[in-house]
Amino acid sequence: MFELRRLRLLHELALRGTLSAVADALSYSPSTISQQLALLEKEAGVTLLEPEGRRVRLTEHGRILAAHAARALDLDEHARGELESLHPGLAPVRVAVMQTAALAIVPAALALVAARAPRLRVELVEMPPELGLFELTARGVDLVIAEQYPGHTRAHADGLDRETLGTDPIRLAVGPADPAQSLIDLREKAWVMEPAGTAARLWAVQQCRAAGYEPDVRYELADLSAHARLVAAGQAVAVLPDLLWAGTHAPVRLLELPGHPAREIFSAQRTASRARAGILEVRRALRDAFPAASETRRVSP
The missing domain is CATH 3.40.190.290 (D-Maltodextrin-Binding Protein; domain 2)
Structure with missing residues (x-):
């Protein structure tokens, strides 16, 4: 049986490309990452990594297992979401937010969350939309507030659910x-x-x-x-x-x-986390807060 935490390390390596990037993202040392991936190779019984200069890359077996790892992580997240639906607020919601949303939308949204679900913990980190969407795919955050400019459609990543908040x-x-x-x-x-x-x-x-x-x-x-x-x-x-x-x-x-x-302002979450009541509560608050932010905009004469 594969150990899910080790599968996540392989999934992260497939996304981020280097052991040091995985270590930085997950707050581990590169040596710990290497040791855990070596144990995963033993579990798999095949070579998953091969040297490429000073770096490593996934072998064909590694790419196959990384794809399965992504599906396993989705199933794990879906199961946790169903459990949370019975006990809202069980897990914190980590949100990546761009600067203008942090200034104009988030304060009112957080006030709504506090009133509606006082036990729910919401954590914010400011990120440009490009990085926020990547971290959402990599499971570094649970929800993203991002933007799309007219005529510049962003790539639609598999496994993400987008919802327009407004323009x-x-x-x-x-x-x-x-x-x-x-x-x-x-x-x-x-x-x-x-x-x-x-x-x-x-x-x-x-x-x-x-x-x-x-x-x-x-x-x-x-x-x-x-x-x-x-x-x-x-x-x-x-x-x-x-x-x-x-x-x-x-x-x-x-x-x-x-x-x-x-520009279009939208929120996005992983489809595997659709059942997480905490994320749904934050998205609802964002939907309700956006019109108020739009109405309070002030421009020069």
Whole structure:
């Protein structure tokens, strides 16, 4: 009989690629990971790993067992979910959340959870959507709040259940004294954008290209509050979502973009955890909190 914890290590290695990455994710030492995978090889009776330079890779047997490991972990999670349905709050719910959702949606959602299910423990970790969705697949978190930009559909990973919370308009942000009236007027401006490789960055660059120029991305920052400060100081321009201004007045001048684009805000969980009452309670609270966050958005005149 295979030991489920060792199967998870193999599954994690298949996802993350290196023993050190698995060790970091699960708070083990690489030597412990190696020892446990060696025991799994003995249980399997076949070679699961082979050296590749200083790293290891899965053999064909290893890839087959890793696929079975994923299914075994899904069954384990489904069983735990059914048990939890008889005793809600039995397990904490760990949520990966992007910055704007943490600012605008999560506080109200947590208040709803506290009122409806006071024994339920909710844990938050801020992650960019790309990382949050990966960690959801890898079982590092139970629920993700993420975004999808218009025209940039994210890959649909098997085993994930997505639910739209709502839409969030995206506008052009310029300094209070900036005379610009449209995207084309910002050809010579310094831009602040999110890091390369993110959906937000790809989308923002595409808007500039559609206007006929390559943006001068002088500042690359993950923190959207820092974007807003640079724009307010007249040192950069940006495209920013309305949720950033929830409950406040934008300190910048906001201009409409062509087509009035809006990003989709969604939550996602593993389909294997559909029966977990705690996750369902958090998702319900997020659905109820999003309209209030939308109504409290404030934009500059």
